[in-house]
Amino acid sequence: MFSAFSQQRTDFLEVSKVVDGDTFWVINSRGKEEKIRLIGVNTPEVRNTGRTQVEYFGKEASDFVKALLTGRRVRLEYDVGRYDRYKRTLAYVFLEDGTFLNALLVKEGYANVATYPPNVKYVELFMKLEREARNKKKGLWKE
Numbered sequence: 001m002f003s004a005f006s007q008q009r010t011d012f013l014e015v016s017k018v019v020d021g022d023t024f025w026v027i028n029s030r031g032k033e034e035k036i037r038l039i040g041v042n043t044p045e046v047r048n049t050g051r052t053q054v055e056y057f058g059k060e061a062s063d064f065v066k067a068l069l070t071g072r073r074v075r076l077e078y079d080v081g082r083y084d085r086y087k088r089t090l091a092y093v094f095l096e097d098g099t100f101l102n103a104l105l106v107k108e109g110y111a112n113v114a115t116y117p118p119n120v121k122y123v124e125l126f127m128k129l130e131r132e133a134r135n136k137k138k139g140l141w142k143e
Contacts, residue, residue: 012073014095020046021061021110023088024069026076036099038102039079040126042114044140058127061110068095068104080118090119106130111141 004064005086013026016033017063028034046062076091084090093101105111106129111128134141 005083009077012047012074012075013075015069017060018066018069021058021065024065026074030068035088036076036091036093037084037086038105038111038114039090039092039119040113041102041105043105043111043112057110060139061105063102064108064110065105067100068099072096074101076128079121081116092122102126107133107138109133109136109141112140 006041010029013028015024016027017025017122018101019035019097022038022041023034027032037109043061044058045066046055046058073096075094075096076089077094078091094126102111103125106113108127113123113130119126133139135143
């Protein structure tokens with residue numbers, strides 16, 4: 001028997017590629033690559049595309065996430081909306097040691113809060129962590 005809670009999170013999945021600070025790929029339970037976008041946070045862009053420009057602290061945020069995720073496994077937790085308009089899977093991400101990646105990025109100043117209802121499960125935590133990072137002038141908030 002499966003509970004609603006168990007359907008809202010995965011077992012640990014292998015990270016196959018890190019795109020940037022808030023997007024990466026995992027090998028899902030069916031053995032297929034799946035693109036993951038972190039819920040509730042936004043990191044600066046690391047490259048110019050038709051829609052975006054390289055942004056301040058983007059490389060640092062991307063490098064930080066690459067160091068944490070390369071060769072590692074993560075557990076995904078979902079909220080109300082499972083996919084974004086680009087068909088990426090939206091998730092809260094936990095490392096094997098229990099570290100909550102989305103929250104850590106905000107806490108250390110590598111990301112700012114970017115909430116899109118109905119996915120707001122941790123918005124209060126993220127807002128608190130962003131205020132603290134700003135007050136401590138961490139990462140994005142350095143002078």
